[in-house]
Each structure stands twice: as C-alpha cells, then as structure tokens.
Amino acid sequence: MAEHGYHHGALRQALLSAAADVIGEHGAGALSLRELARRAGVSHAAPQHHFGDKAGLLTAFAEEGFARLADALAPAGDDLLELGVAYVRFALGHPAHFQVMFVPALYRTGDPGVAAARKRSWEALTRGVERQRGGDTADGARKHDLEDAVVAAWSIAHGYASLCLSGALPAGAAGDVDRAARAVLGRLTGQPG
Amino acid sequence: MAEHGYHHGALRQALLSAAADVIGEHGAGALSLRELARRAGVSHAAPQHHFGDKAGLLTAFAEEGFARLADALAPAGDDLLELGVAYVRFALGHPAHFQVMFVPALYRTGDPGVAAARKRSWEALTRGVERQRGGDTADGARKHDLEDAVVAAWSIAHGYASLCLSGALPAGAAGDVDRAARAVLGRLTGQPG
DNA sequence: GCGGGATCTTGACACTGACAAGATACGGTG
DNA sequence: CACCGTATCTTGTCAGTGTCAAGATCCCGC
Numbered sequence: 001m002a003e004h005g006y007h008h009g010a011l012r013q014a015l016l017s018a019a020a021d022v023i024g025e026h027g028a029g030a031l032s033l034r035e036l037a038r039r040a041g042v043s044h045a046a047p048q049h050h051f052g053d054k055a056g057l058l059t060a061f062a063e064e065g066f067a068r069l070a071d072a073l074a075p076a077g078d079d080l081l082e083l084g085v086a087y088v089r090f091a092l093g094h095p096a097h098f099q100v101m102f103v104p105a106l107y108r109t110g111d112p113g114v115a116a117a118r119k120r121s122w123e124a125l126t127r128g129v130e131r132q133r134g135g136d137t138a139d140g141a142r143k144h145d146l147e148d149a150v151v152a153a154w155s156i157a158h159g160y161a162s163l164c165l166s167g168a169l170p171a172g173a174a175g176d177v178d179r180a181a182r183a184v185l186g187r188l189t190g191q192p193g
Numbered sequence: 194m195a196e197h198g199y200h201h202g203a204l205r206q207a208l209l210s211a212a213a214d215v216i217g218e219h220g221a222g223a224l225s226l227r228e229l230a231r232r233a234g235v236s237h238a239a240p241q242h243h244f245g246d247k248a249g250l251l252t253a254f255a256e257e258g259f260a261r262l263a264d265a266l267a268p269a270g271d272d273l274l275e276l277g278v279a280y281v282r283f284a285l286g287h288p289a290h291f292q293v294m295f296v297p298a299l300y301r302t303g304d305p306g307v308a309a310a311r312k313r314s315w316e317a318l319t320r321g322v323e324r325q326r327g328g329d330t331a332d333g334a335r336k337h338d339l340e341d342a343v344v345a346a347w348s349i350a351h352g353y354a355s356l357c358l359s360g361a362l363p364a365g366a367a368g369d370v371d372r373a374a375r376a377v378l379g380r381l382t383g384q385p386g
Numbered sequence: 387g388c389g390g391g392a393t394c395t396t397g398a399c400a401c402t403g404a405c406a407a408g409a410t411a412c413g414g415t416g
Numbered sequence: 417c418a419c420c421g422t423a424t425c426t427t428g429t430c431a432g433t434g435t436c437a438a439g440a441t442c443c444c445g446c
Contacts, residue, residue, distance in 0.1 A: 007410085007411060007412080007423090007424060007425070008424085011424080026298060027296065027298025027299065028222065028298075029221065029222050029298060030298065032401085032402065032403085033402080033403065033404095034402060034403080035402095042425065042426085043425065043426045043427075044402090044403095044426090044427090045403095045404085045405085045425080045426070045427080045428095046424080046425055046426080048403090048404075048405085049423080049424060053403075053404070054402095054404090102355065102356075102359040102361060103220065103222075103359065104359055104360050105219060105220025105221075105222060105223065106220065106222060109360065118361075148376045148377055148380070149380065151353065151356070151362060151377050152349065152353075152377045152378075152380040154352070154356065155348075155350075155352035155353035155356060155377055156345065156349040156381070157348075157352065158352035158355060158356055159347070159348035159349055159350065159351035159352025159353070159355065160344065160345075160348035160352070161352075162295065162351060162352065162355055163344070163347065163348060163351055166295040166296065166297055167297050167302065168295060168311075169344060183341045184341055184345045184348055185345075187341070187345035187381060188345070188349070188380060188381055200392090200393060200394070200441080200442060200443080201393085201394080204393080204394085225432080225433065225434090226433080226434065226435095227432075227433060228433095235394070235395085236394065236395045236396075237395090237396090237433090237434095238394080238396080238397095238434095238435085239393080239394055239395075241434090241435075241436085242392080242393060242394070243393090246434075246435070247433095247434065247435095
C-alpha cells in the first residue's frame with residue numbers, strides 16, 4: 001500500500017488527508033500544494049494531475065466536508081437540538097473542513113459535487129425544524145416562517161461552532177463540547193436553563 | 194495630500210484601506226503586500242516599514258475591525274435585539290474586516306491593541322444580555338447562566354452574519370438586511386413572529 | 387541650516403502556483 | 417506474450433510573492 005516506485009496508488013486521498021492536517025494546524029492560508037506533495041513523498045507537480053489547481057484541491061476538500069457533515073447529521077434524525085449538537089461536534093471534530101467549506105473564495109462553490117453534498121446537509125437541517133414545528137407547511141406564510149426558523153437554528157449552531165474554532169469564546173467550552181453546545185443551543189428551542 | 198515625490202504621507206492608512214478592498218473582493222487568501230504597495234503607488238517593500246510583515250498588517254487590520262465593531266455596537270445601547278442587528282449590519286458592511294477578525298491564523302491575536310479592542314466589543318455585547326435578564330448577576334449559578342446567554346446571543350448573530358457572507362443562505366436576505374436579521378434574531382429573545 | 391530619525395527604494399533570495407514536455411507504470415487487445 | 421494507449425508521476429521552467437539587507441530621500445527639532 002506504500003513505497004511503490006513511481007505510482008503512489010492513493011495519492012488523491014493522501015493529499016486530501018495531508019491537507020486536513022496542514023489546514024487544521026496552520027490555517028487554509030498556509031496551505032501549499034508543494035508541501036502536500038512533499039508529505040506524500042511525490043514530486044511537486046503531482047497534485048496538479050488530480051486536482052488541476054489549488055482551488056480544485058480545495059473544491060474536493062469542501063465536497064468531502066459537506067458529505068461528512070451530512071453523514072454526521074444523519075444519526076440525529078429530526079431532533080432539532082441533537083442536530084445542532086451534531087453540527088457543532090462536526091465543526092470541532094473537523095476544523096479544517098469546516099473552515100474551508102464556508103469560505104467561498106477558496107474553492108469553486110458551484111461545483112456539482114459540492115452543490116449536491118451541500119444540499120444533503122441543508123435537507124437534514126430543514127427536516128429537524130419541520131418536525132419541531134408540527135409539520136404543516138402548506139400555506140405561504142407558514143413556509144416563510146419555517147425558513148426563518150431553519151436559518152435561526154442553523155445560525156446559532158454555526159455561530160457557536162465558529163466562535164469556538166476562532167478561539168473567541170472565553171475558554172470554558174473546551175472540555176465538555178456536548179454539554180456546552182446543549183446549554184447554548186437550548187436557548188433557541190425553548191428550555192431556558 | 195497626494196503625489197508627494199518620496200513620502201506618501203498617509204501610507205499606513207492607504208494600505209489598510211486597499212487591504213479592505215482586496216480582501217472584500219477576493220478574500221484574505223488573495224491578499225498580497227506587493228499588490229497593496231502597487232495600489233498605493235509605492236515600492237514593493239514600503240509596507241514592511243509600517244507593519245513588519247503580512248501578519249503585522251492583518252493584525253492592524255483586525256484591530257481596526259474590532260474598534261469599528263465596538264463603535265457600531267455602541268448606539269444600540271443595551272437593547273439585545275438592536276445589538277444583534279448592529280452586529281449583523283457591521284459584518285455585512287465590513288465583510289473584509291469581519292472575515293479577518295475571526296480567523297486567528299491570519300494575525301497575532303495576542304497583540305495588545307487587538308485584545309483591548311476585542312474587549313470593548315465583548316463588553317458591549319454582555320451589557321445587552323445583562324439588562325435583558327434583569328441585571329442581578331450576583332450568585333454563581335446565575336452568572337454561569339448569564340455567560341451561556343451571552344454566548345447564545347453572540348452565536349446567533351455571528352452565525353447569521355457568517356452564513357450571509359459565505360453565501361450559504363438561499364438568497365432572500367440580500368435586500369432588507371435589518372428586517373431579515375430581526376426575524377432571525379427575534380427567535381432567541383422570545384418574539385416568534 | 388544641519389544632523390538624525392522616519393520613511394521609502396532598490397536589489398536579492400527562497401518559496402509557491404502553474405504550465406509544458408517527458409518518463410514510467412498499468413490495463414486491455416491483438 | 418508483445419504492444420499500445422492512457423493514467424499517473426517527474427523534471428524543468430517562469431512569473432509572482434514575502435522577507436531581508438542596504439541605500440536613498442525627506443522632514444523635524446535644534
């Protein structure tokens with residue numbers, strides 16, 4: 001599985017994996033195709049064949065992220081609070097992916113693969129809100145209201161995750177992710193304490 | 194005020210201003226000191242005298258951002274909803290600053306100036322939550338609860354702003370920022386419609 | 387009016403992303 | 417098995433960038 005002379009065998013995945021390490025440690029700005037090639041033990045231009053250019057690599061990286069997010073959200077079913085907790089857990093568990101996914105300047109957001117994976121995630125979120133609100137979304141007014149509710153739920157989960165990752169929060173949340181996330185996200189769904 | 198032969202006169206501010214343009218258009222990753230120098234009409238190494246290195250420039254840029262955020266939050270007083278709206282309005286009105294401020298890998302987050310400006314912003318946010326909850330924060334349990342409430346409020350405002358900027362939201366919010374923000378942020382403070 | 391420090395320039399070096407052309411390995415076809 | 421086409425990887429090159437070092441120019445206080 002390694003040490004082939006010429007062909008690496010699984011270079012594409014190796015590069016994506018190395019990218020997660022680098023971005024997680026030093027941020028997306030410090031990412032270098034040549035550094036990834038070095039880590040994978042191939043020549044400096046090898047990545048180009050698989051991804052075309054840097055944006056191509058990050059596009060694949062973002063797609064991988066959205067796919068994993070949708071997978072991480074699935075077990076939560078349609079329980080809104082659990083969806084939020086799963087969202088936060090994904091962000092803190094895959095900081096590099098999360099970081100890239102929401103910076104459109106880094107990759108080609110219109111890429112079909114990315115769009116499909118992103119749609120899966122959005123649908124998982126929407127399902128949770130629909131269920132919590134009773135499920136009747138027939139008339140326009142209620143539909144508009146539903147969208148606001150989805151955005152609100154997504155916002156608080158996304159914002160909490162972002163603030164955690166950016167180190168802006170006054171520590172605390174470090175150890176017990178789920179509990180802290182629940183305490184914050186619970187504010188939205190009703191239970192105040 | 195311009196066209197000096199050797200001395201630019203206000204290079205530092207000109208560079209920060211140019212940085213806002215570039216980052217706003219092409220993202221922080223596309224920022225180039227040489228490009229900034231070109232836009233300011235100075236030589237390629239001129240920025241170094243004012244900022245030392247790229248991280249130095251972005252540190253100054255982030256500090257400017259936090260200072261402007263604190264200023265933008267001040268008029269909202271201690272009205273929690275208005276604070277949230279002001280926060281979102283700042284983010285959408287200063288996308289470049291907002292984008293840099295919350296990516297610690299880009300600059301020196303420990304810089305004294307940055308820390309001070311950030312503290313001002315945090316205090317403005319906390320004030321709003323304290324007032325909405327009645328003001329009694331004496332005993333420990335309630336204090337802990339207060340912190341959760343601050344984080345929740347900050348999270349939803351920050352998350353909504355981030356999602357808007359990342360283009361992840363299904364359009365809509367574009368035209369009427371204040372209304373859309375109010376509809377979303379209102380979910381947290383109680384009024385459901 | 388002059389000296390010193392702040393401001394800017396010029397020149398250089400290593401590193402990066404991208405391109406082009408060539409080398410090597412793999413898989414199917416005869 | 418021999419062969420060829422293609423996917424994969426390499427080597428070489430170029431412009432652009434960040435950073436450093438040394439020098440030029442300007443402004444202010446004395």
